[in-house]
Every structure is written in structure tokens, then in C-alpha cells.
Amino acid sequence: MAVNSDAPDVASATNTVKQPVTKDADTPKSESESEDTKYANPGTLCGVHNVYQTKPDENDETSWSKELPETIVDPAEDAESAQYALIVRNVKCYDGRKSLSIHSIVIQSEFLKTFLGKVLEGYPGVTATLERLEFTAPFKPLVHRWEDFLKAREAEDLDETTKEHVDLLYKILEEELRDVLARKKDLVRNGVITHPLIWTIFEPDDVVIANISGRLHASLFVNDRINCRTQSIILDGKFVEFDGDDFGYCDTEYEVPLFLGTVPITCLPAFPLRYHPEKEAIRQSLVARGKLWEQHKGFHYKQYEGTAIGFLDDNKKKKYHVKSRIIIDAEGFNVFHPHETVDVWGTVPNELTEEHQLVASPAVYGYSLKDKEWLMFYLDCSSDIKWNTDAFDSLVLPKEQENLKDLILAFAKAQSKSLDSFDDVIQGKGRGIIMQLSGPPGVGKTMTAESVAEVMQVPLYTMSAGDLGSNADDVERKLKNILRMIPKWGAVLLLDEADVFMEARTTTDLQRNELVSIFLRMLEYYEGILFLTTNRAEEIDPAFESRIHVSLTYKELDTNSRRHVWNQFLSRSVKTETFSDDQLDSLAAVQLNGRQIKNMIKTAGLLAWSQNRDLNYEHVKTVLGLRKATSPLSA
Template sequence: MRTRCSRKRAASYDEVIESDDSSNNSNIEEDKNGDTSNKKPKHYAPTGSICEVHNLYQTKPDENGRTSWTKKVPSNLTSPAENSESGQYALVVRNVKCYDGRRNLRLFSIVIQSDNLKQFLAGVFDGYPGLTMTLERVEFKPPFKPFVHRWEAFCTSREKVTDPTTRAHVDLLYRILEEELRDVISRKRDLILNGVITHDLLWTIFEPGQVVFAVRAGYERAFSFSSGEHHCQSGEFRVNARCVDWDGERFGFRPSNFAIPEFGGTLPIASLPVFPLGYHGQEEAVRKRLVERGALWEAHKGYHYKQYEGVSIGSFMGQEIKFNIKGRVIIDTEAFNTFNPDESVGVSSPLCKALDDDKRLLATPMVRGYSLKDKKWLEFYLDGVRDIVWDSRAFDSLVLPQGQQNLKQLILAFAKAQSKQLDVFDDVVQGKGRGIIMQLSGPPGVGKTLTAESVAEVMKVPLYVLSAGDLGTTASHVEDAMKDILRMVPKWGAVLLLDEADVFMEARNSTDLARNELVSIFLRLLEYYEGILFLTTNRADHIDPAFESRIHVSVRYPDLDTAARRQIWTQFLGTTPGFSSEQLESMAAVPLNGRQIKNVLKTAHLLAREQESELTYEHVGVVLNLRASNAPTNGVQNGVH
């Protein structure tokens, strides 16, 4: 049965229900003397069942400034001032009492009601953020910032109006504003004419949407001004602006904030920490430089493998830290956000995939990525990014053991096939066993690490080097670290080198459960790795048998013989003159590994530089004899005679 909503029925309830203005929730009805002894219950309709509006009104504040609510209509209400009568006028000007001693009334707001005037102002304020002149009600309030910012355009457009009605409405508004803004406009003109500004009038030169200029960390920057205001407590003028940035998927805006400290008198506009670009003495040159840099920055979206030298920005416990970086980096904002979520980059108001010059002008000079040497996610300055100069002879100069030289081509073929995904073979379980794993074993300094480095160099891909120290030795830490790395490295097409992997590959036993868990986790992760992995170990005889089925190529490096050492000496010396064949034979006879040979030559170069001479056989001999004199007594270390 449908319920009829009638005013008559509601009125009958009002006759039954009575209460005073206080919030009395009692359901007991009193008699005239306040006696509740009869205890007559009040009768209420079900909650929400009466189809009427029950109005409540705010009371006057009490002595503590607190208010409540009552059913009584306030007695001092006045009729609304804006009605059909006021709607006839082009402008409605609201005034309030003024107590500054100079005038009785001051403007509170101006309401624009004339359609002709709205159309005129739409042209004046074209592109001015936050104004929509097609609204039915358009209201401006002091200090009338849009008119101060566009006063010249307002006056110029006023002179061009030909329609009599529009001109009359514009003149009406002009007379009101000219009287209100006369002092501010006059002061602003005088200050700008002299290239200076006072702190209290800073707001007059900052127009929303305007390009502003600042130097941050020594780099010229351009921003789009959003808003500015004077801070009451500090007295500084705070500027909110935006720059163009890249979040790994799209271009957009990121906020930037500035503060202009309070100052007395006047300051040159161009000396402010941030100021409109139009006041820069070399505006066109600055624009050209920033647009060119923005175009270069735009080209670095996505993934790039580069060389970097300079200062970079990182974070530790929420604090910005600077690092001096010299080495190869991977520029990849998407990976930066994925694997470094605490410092992720976000943008708002997405832009088109291709920027125009106006947006390139506002582009940040920063790119984000990963420093391979330092193993840190960092922000890099674009001017420190360079193309990598590849060593095309790196793989050719790799010295492998006698009888295994053909393995160089096999290793390179495996790596290239995996890189180009030529090997389409997959395991029975999809995604399993798709990587290429190569084990390099042998004593230190015989070329294990150099093999991985040479493969990466000739393939022109990143080399990501890991050690047990980077991963930890507990199963949970290793699993968490390896999961990210095994996702990240194939994404970049990089070569992964796990140096000194013995701790993860040692044979399992029945007593060391923690070690068994570590090895088991490492085995499982290797099954699903899809990239190129080099494992180096000094203890190949002690690895778990389960690794044998997962390793595609295994190379065992013996100690270097005389021929291998001579080849290494020759390669390190390069075109250095002054070394005869007999001297090379003498140096090669000293039982050193490749790393030791490199260190000897480095020390000899320092000695030669100190003596301000070219590197000679005698310098090398001094270092080798010094090594021989400090050699352990239980070993034999020959010097050069």
C-alpha cells in the first residue's frame, strides 16, 4: 500500500508534538506547572516519515563565543539585497565600513552582471588562470589582482571599444577601478620603470601562468608561476610554481616552491631568487638555451645506457644527499619509480607525448636512474650525461687459458643469442630455464671478472656486478634482493655478474640447515632468470651438484703461465716505448696474476710521474723488487734483475 505524503497529515503531527527550544530529548510530557507526575508519553511519528523540512537556526554566540541551534526564527533578519531589482544593473558593488580614517566605506567586491562587459573582459583576461567570464555571476575582490596584472591590456582594449553600450559599461567599471587601484598602479609603474620592486608589491609582478626564472644548484631554470602570497609569520613572499617532468610513462607538471625573504626598501627585480623571465636582461638567449636543453632532456625519456661524471642527488632518511659520480649509469625513470618507491617521481596534469617549445622551456634538467658502480638510485644532471666510448678491442684482448681460446667465441655466441632472444627454447614450465648461466672458476686475478666485463663491452650492454656482500647471507635478505635484481637486469638487457658466488653454491649437507635454505632459494631463482648470468667462484670443486644442470658453459682458469703473463704485460703497456722483448720476458717470468700486474704498472706510473719522466723498465723493476722484498717467507717472489 503506497504512503501518501500530505501537508495536512504533517500538520496533525505538529499539533501533537510540542517542545521548547532547548535540546530536551525526554519523552515525558509536562503539565502547565512543569509537573511530570502524570507521565503522559509524547507521541512521535516514525523516524523520517514526515514529508516536510524541519528548519533549525543558529543562535547568537554566548559569552564564550559558542553557538547552538534552535527552532526559533531570528528576529533581526533583513531582506536579501541581491534580487530582481539589483539584477537590472551592469555592476553590483558591495561596500563595507572602513575604519582607516581616510574613508567611510571600502570596496568588498564587484559583481559583473553585464553580458557585454563579460565578453569584453574575456578578451582582456584571455589565458589568465582561474577566471571564467561566461559564468552567470562573476565576482572580483580586493586587491583585484587580475586587473592589476592586466591593467595595460584593460586600458588598451577600452580605447578600442566601438559599441556604445559596451563602452558605457566598460567606462563604468574603469572609473571604479581607477579610483581603487590608482596608487598601486602608479607605484608599480614607477618601480618597474626603474627595474626595482618593494616587498609589499611583489604580487603585482607575478601573474598566474607567467614564466618565472630562477637559478637552482647553479642551473638556470624556468617555471610556470601558479600563486604567491605573503606569509604572516616569516614575512617572506612564497612562490608556488610548476616545472615539466617525466614519471616514466608520461610528461606532466611537478610543483616547485620558492621563498623571497622580507627586505626593506627596493631591490632590483633581476636580483630576486625568482622573478618573471620577462625582466631578465637576456630573456631571448635564456629562452633559447632552456628550450635546447629541454629538447635534449625530452630525448632521454625511456631507457638509456650512458656515461656520467658530476654531482648527483640521492636521499637518505628523507634528507637530500649529494654524490660525486664518475662511471656508467642507466637512465630509466620507470625503473627508478618501481625499485626505489620511497623517492618515486609523480606528475599531474598529463601532457602530450611530444612537447612543444613552451613546455621544453619548463623542463627539469634532471634525469633519474641507477649508478652501476655505486649501486644507488640517483638523480643526475643532464649536462653530466655523455655517450659511452666503447672499447671495441676489449673481447679480443681477453686472455683465456691455453687450449680454451675457442671458448671466447662460444661465450660470445651464447650471450648474443640470449640478448637477441634467438634461442626460443623454453622449459616444460613456461618462463623457466630461459636464461644463460656461465660459470667461471679459478684462482684470483686470472680473468674471470674480465670475461664478463668484455662480453658486456662488446655487446654494448650494462654490466651489473653483485657480490655476497650486496645480497647478505640470510635466506630472506637474499631472496628479497635477488627478486628485484632478477627483474631489473633482464629489463635493461644487461649482463649480470655474481662475483665470488661460493657462498650461494656450496654443496648442501645434513647439518647446516640455514646454508641449505640459502642454496635452495638461489637455485630456484636461477631457474626463472631470463638474462645472461656469469658466476665466478674460487672453489668449483665444492659447489652443489644441482648447479651442474643449470650451468650452460663452465670455464676453468688455471694460474697464468709465462706466455699469458707476457700478453697481459703487453696489453697494459700498450704503445708505451722503452720496453724491449728481453725486458718483457723478464717481467713475465715473475709469477703474478692479472690484477697484480695491473697494480704494479699503476704504482710504476705514479713513481714515474713523481720523477717527471716517462715510464721505463727501471720504474717497473723498482716496484717488483719492492714486492719481492715484502713477500711472505713461505713463498717465492722473484724480482727483476
């Protein structure tokens, strides 16, 4: 690799002053010293006292001495050596083919610097205009640009002096690099490479591709290095990433384990795109993926099915199979994920060029609503959401409360579009919409929140008391994060079975009192849409009454409501006419809630599948009979 240095090689002169050294009482005095020797106060003499490192002893330890080493030699580079176009440093060679090899070459000719500046233009790490230009074995820049060197050497516009200096350098390099260049050419012609010569086919800023978990990853090559313990070659690269605010580069690396003989270049764990037999098609595919990836910066709500990656607190990764709606949000990942952040460096434009899109990340960062985990998602596993626009219309409520459906939806839409500009006396307080849904299980409380989110086409974040825990500090921390995330996404928040946080405070249960107080305080500053479901509305703390905008009480389903629910769920599995009116009436007569009806149909469907038949009334009757036989009330 080329090494540039503008530091002078000649040491500056020093004014050496010999100063007496104070010794301990037991230290013998030299003949030149006497008890009358006088010393200046410490640090007062304007001078330098030089000491010299000694040779290593039998333990490979060194010390310092006032005596000049006997083996010291004069500097090799001086006014005499500065006259020459090149300084070639040679070392002993032990490969059996020659006695000396070149360690490094110092370019001193201004003609050569100008020539090499054109040949190596854009090569990272090389600045040909520096006063001192040095190349060190194995001379990677010159090996990588050898064809350019040869073409430039044959150019007709070279003046006589430059031509002479270039020919001198060519003769030295050709003799030194002949074997490497010939072996590289032969290997590449056969589409293979050896482990010791991998460095010859990786040039800085090469587009490198790797197949990781069945996906093509692309990056720009930066450098290679050796793992001294395993002798593996580590290929360092960089790719374009988004941190939630800006595009930039992230570092990556690929490991090439030690191997004997040759392997096909395209079988390496990572290899330059230019060696791929379909490089143009691959390039176009990567650029197209990069364009799509660029469009997913910011916040996006998607359906996802496939592998996702989680990050643990011990720097390990965990694979998840996710089949859920997700929220793509790199900024949120950086704020709320406890173990990993997306950090970028370097300058990348906000509008990516094709070269940046080519090496863009194949993944995005966000949140799985079902798994309640911050994860890394692969873009090719995401898709647009298919919304259930009929969800709200299919919601079954008692007739006397049907008009409340429109009120709930109106409240939610107004809050979502920030039409309600009302604020509390204290800025930021009272800006949320809180709706309480109470009643027995399975009558539609949860479905109400789900339907509102579906009609509004926004995320629904569902949590229960179990997700928050019972420790006051943990509850406060988790609630604080959740209540910050949800309004940012424009999501609907559903706190299911919120009784433990809403139940009236007492003089005996101080721990629960603290949970209720924390919850009340958090609600004051919540700015989104919140549904609270409870089974015991009559036991709610009075302080919640002033914070709840809409309260809806659900009753047990009557016969007509149950018939409607049976009809709805069955229509998703079979044709409506499969069940007669009498059969639907018979099913509706059984005392079941909505959740139980759904489970009955699901179980009956499994029974029909096991018999390789379509779902019919007899399957449902069989499941209902089993339920009655196993019910504790049937004994």
C-alpha cells in the same frame, strides 16, 4: 583573484514546524509546557526545525538556540540589487588614506561579461560567461590585464551601452587600483620590486626561471600564497616531467623570504623570464635543452660525471658525486626505488611542443651502476660512452681454451638478439644463458664478463654475495628485483664470488641450503646473460650442472701470459718501447696474477709522479722490491 559562482544568493523558504522537545526529569518546564504534552515519534514529522548559532561567549565558544538572533539583517542582494550592472561590496579601510575600500565586485551586466571575456581570455580561473562573475580584492586578473583593459575600452566597435557599462567599471577600478598600478609601473621601470607587490609581476602561466645549484630551472607560474608563520611568499609552479610512460606536469614551488625595501627583480629566487635582459637567448637555450631531454625518455646507457640527487626514506635528499656509467630509466626508478616516485598529472602530448620543451625538467631518473643507487641525474653531466672495442681481444686465456672466447661471445650475442628461441616445457623457464668462470683470483674471470659487455656495448651489472646479504628473505627480494631489471636493460649480469650461493648443500647448514635453493629457483626464470665466478668449482652443488651452459676454468698465469698482461697494462701508461724485452721478461718471471700486476703498475705510476718523472723499469722494480720485503712469505 576572480571568483566565479553560479549558486543563487537567495535562501529557499522552509516549512518550519515547532515540535515539542523531550526533557530530563530534572529540567524545569516552561509555563507553556504541561505534563500532558504529547510528541510525535522521532523523525516522523515532514518539516524543518531551525536552530541558530549564538554569539561567542567569553571563551569564544558558541552554541545553538531556537531563538532568532536579534541582530539579523535582511539580505543585501535581492530583486532590487539585481537591476544594476555592478554590485560593489565595501569594507572599512584602516590605512589612513580612505574610509572605505572595495572588498569585491559582482559583475551582473551581460555587456560587461562579454567585454571582460575578451580582455581576460585564457586567464586561469576566470569564466566570464557564468551567471555570477565575482572579483575579489586585490583584483589580480584586472591588475595583470590592465593594459588590455585600457586598449579594449578605447576600441571603436563598442556599442553605446557596452561603452557606458565599461566606463562605469573603469571609474571604480581606476580609483581603487590607482596606487597599486602606479607603484608597479614605477618599480618595474626601475627593475625592482617590493615584497608586498611581488604578486603584481607574476601572472598565471608566466614562464618563471630559477637558478638552483648552478642550473636554470623553468616552470609555469600557477599561484602565489603567504606562509603565515614566516611571511615568506610561496610561488607555486608546474613543469613538464616524464614518469616512464607519459609526459605530464609535476608541481614545484619557490620561496621568497620576507625582505624590506626593494630588490632587483632578477635577484629574486625565481622571477618571470620576460624580465630577464637576455630573455630570447635564455628561451632558445631552454628549448634546446628540452628537445635533448625529450630524446632521453625510455632507456639509455650513458657515462656520467657530476652531482646526482638521492632520495631518502624521511623525504630528505642526499647529494652524490657520481663518476660512473648510468642507466637512464624513469620507469625502473618508479618500480624499484623504495622512497620516491615520479608522478605526473595533466595532459601533455607525446610529441612536445616548444612551449612544453621550454619548461621541461633539467634532470632524468635512473641507476648508477657503480654506486648501486637509484638517483636523479642532471642531463648536462651525461655523455656518450667511449667503448673499449679491444677489450675482448686483450683478454688472456690459456692457449688450449682460446677457442672458448669465441663461444662465450657467440652465446652472449645470440641471447642479446633473442636468436635463441628455445624455451623450457614450462613457458618462461630456461631462457637465460648462464656461464660459470672458475679459478684462482686475478686470472681474468671478472675481466671476461667486462669484456663481453664492452664488445656488445651493453650495461654490466656487477654484484657480490655481500650485496645480497645472508638473510633468506632479503636475498630473495633483492635477487628478484635484480633479475627483473637486468633483462629489461639488455645488460650482462656478473655475480662475483658466488660460492656461497652455489656450494653443495649439506645436512647441517640449513640456512645456506635455503640460500642455494632460492638461487637455483631464481635462475630457472632468468632471461638474460649471467656470469658466475667462483674460486671453488669442485664444491659446487650438482643441481647447477644442468643450469650452466658454458663452464670455463682459469689456471694460474704462466710466464707468457704474465708477459702479455705486463705489456698490455704498461702500454696504457707509457710507450711500449720504454721497457726492453729483457725487462719485460724479468717482470714476467715474478709470480703475480693479473690483478696484482695492475696494482704494481698503478703504484709505480704514483711513485714516478711524486718524482715528477715518467714511469720506467726502475719504478716498477722498486715497487716489486717493497712487495717482496713486506710479504709474509719473505720472513
